[in-house]
Amino acid sequence: MNRIELIRALPKAELHVHIEGTFEPELMFAIAQRNQIEIPYKSVEELKQAYNFHNLQSFLDIYYAGANVLVHEQDFYDLAWAYFEKCAEDKVVHTEIFFDPQTHTDRGIAFETVFNGLKRACTDAQVKLGISAELIMCFLRHLSEEAAFETLAQALPFKDQIIAVGLDSSELGHPPAKFERVFAKAREEGFLVVAHAGEEGPAEYVWEALDLLKVNRVDHGVRSEEDPKLLERLIAEKMPLTVCPLSNLKLCVVDDMAEHNIQRLLQQGVHVTVNSDDPSYFGGYMNDNFIAIAESLDLSNAELKKLAKNSFEASFITDVEKQKWMQQIDALA
Ligand code: HPA
Ligand code: ZN
Numbered sequence: 001m002n003r004i005e006l007i008r009a010l011p012k013a014e015l016h017v018h019i020e021g022t023f024e025p026e027l028m029f030a031i032a033q034r035n036q037i038e039i040p041y042k043s044v045e046e047l048k049q050a051y052n053f054h055n056l057q058s059f060l061d062i063y064y065a066g067a068n069v070l071v072h073e074q075d076f077y078d079l080a081w082a083y084f085e086k087c088a089e090d091k092v093v094h095t096e097i098f099f100d101p102q103t104h105t106d107r108g109i110a111f112e113t114v115f116n117g118l119k120r121a122c123t124d125a126q127v128k129l130g131i132s133a134e135l136i137m138c139f140l141r142h143l144s145e146e147a148a149f150e151t152l153a154q155a156l157p158f159k160d161q162i163i164a165v166g167l168d169s170s171e172l173g174h175p176p177a178k179f180e181r182v183f184a185k186a187r188e189e190g191f192l193v194v195a196h197a198g199e200e201g202p203a204e205y206v207w208e209a210l211d212l213l214k215v216n217r218v219d220h221g222v223r224s225e226e227d228p229k230l231l232e233r234l235i236a237e238k239m240p241l242t243v244c245p246l247s248n249l250k251l252c253v254v255d256d257m258a259e260h261n262i263q264r265l266l267q268q269g270v271h272v273t274v275n276s277d278d279p280s281y282f283g284g285y286m287n288d289n290f291i292a293i294a295e296s297l298d299l300s301n302a303e304l305k306k307l308a309k310n311s312f313e314a315s316f317i318t319d320v321e322k323q324k325w326m327q328q329i330d331a332l333a
Contacts, residue, residue: 001333006301007290009332011325013094013311014087014275014286016219016242018138018168019076019118020067020100021278022083031078032069039069051281056200056251057170059281067103076117084125084133086279090286093325094315096134097122098166101151102143111154119161134316136194138166139182141174148182156189163316164192166219167209171201176208183213192216192316194242199253203227210239217242217314222253224270225261235269240314244277245293246284257296266303273311305329 001009025044032039041047053059070076080097087095097118104114115135122133137155139148155162165186167179176183176195183193197209199220206224209215210233221241224230234241243262248254254261265272274293279285284292290307293299299307312325 001301003294003299003301003304004291006304006332007287007294008091010290010304010308011091011093011312011328012274012286012290012308013096013315013317013325014092015096015217015240015273015311015315016098016244016275016277017083017095018063018098018100018278019080019083020070020103021063021282022086022280023066023070023079024082024280027078027082028066028069031075035069035071035075037069037071040065053251053281056172059251059278060169063278063281064103067100068107070104070114071109073113073117073120076114077121080118080121081124084121084129084131086285087125087131088129092131092286094132094312094317094321096136096163096316098136098138098168100138100140100168101154102140102147105151105154111151115158115161132317134163135161136164136166137162138168139179140169141167141178141196142170145178145182148179149185152182152186152189159189159191162191164194164216166193167195167197167213168219171196171199171205175201175205176213180212187214194219196220198223199248200251203230206230206234210237215239216316220244220248220253222248222261222265225265231265231268231270234271238271240271240273240310241265242275242314243272244275244282245289246279246282247277249292250282257292260293260297262293263297263299263303266306271310271314272307273314274307305332 025047125131194217195209196219198206217240219242
């Protein structure tokens with residue numbers, strides 16, 4: 001099998017995707033129209049032209065604006081369903097999806113409306129596509145600790161259906177330490193925990209995510225490379241990093257895909273995985289991310305298989321399920 005065929009054939013788990021970041025312009029226009037909400041772009045083409053980012057914040061401004069057209073439970077269902085269809089095309093067989101309730105509750109949308117729409121799509125993904133899906137609720141780190149506590153309280157009635165809590169949005173100036181107490185409470189309530197750290201923020205934020213938030217995975221984490229002691233720790237603890245190559249390129253975390261550190265990290269023994277982050281905005285879904293790094297970094301078939309295996313190992317599925325996918329990957333040429 002050649003490299004591209006192998007990428008397409010590999011079963012994969014996606015561990016870092018924001019459902020609001022899968023919102024394709026065509027669906028955004030359709031939902032805006034049915035909800036009679038104006039968007040400040042005349043056409044899909046004009047909207048896509050605005051997808052020209054120079055850092056995380058320049059992306060987030062457009063990402064939050066796009067989410068404003070989501071109002072009804074069916075809107076959240078349609079959003080998630082469109083993503084699951086992409087998963088099916090890319091052989092993503094398991095996914096752990098971030099959602100940002102505060103982006104919606106701050107506009108007067110009920111938590112339940114968001115949750116019920118997403119959950120119903122997850123159930124249908126299993127039944128109709130054979131894709132398993134879990135939900136990870138993220139706190140917006142540019143908002144207050146108090147607002148995060150309120151969001152956690154809203155999630156408690158659904159805690160058996162939300163596998164983990166996470167932390168996203170503007171990283172610089174909003175270190176993990178700001179959310180130490182709310183993460184402690186979330187862990188007490190039985191949630192697993194993840195956090196974005198070391199995307200734009202320094203290695204110090206990754207230390208905080210580990211020591212203060214006690215995360216089960218680090219989202220992005222690519223700036224960990226700047227601190228050899230931190231790398232040693234990540235390797236020793238087999239701490240997964242959910243790396244998002246096209247995102248890093250589009251947000252200028254790296255200047256060129258040929259300079260991306262995912263292969264160096266993999267070769268040093270860091271538990272890296274490949275993910276799409278906000279695929280509608282960053283130019284591609286799971287397989288596009290795999291192809292971009294495979295070609296720019298000349299990844300071997302063995303490295304591609306290792307990345308796919310890492311995705312299941314780092315996921316929150318059972319050990320029995322993990323073994324099943326490992327065997328399927330091993331069986332590929
Ligand atoms: N980083 C932080 N917050 C986000 C991102 C990201 O890449 N995507 C959506 N919210
Ligand atoms: Zn992200």
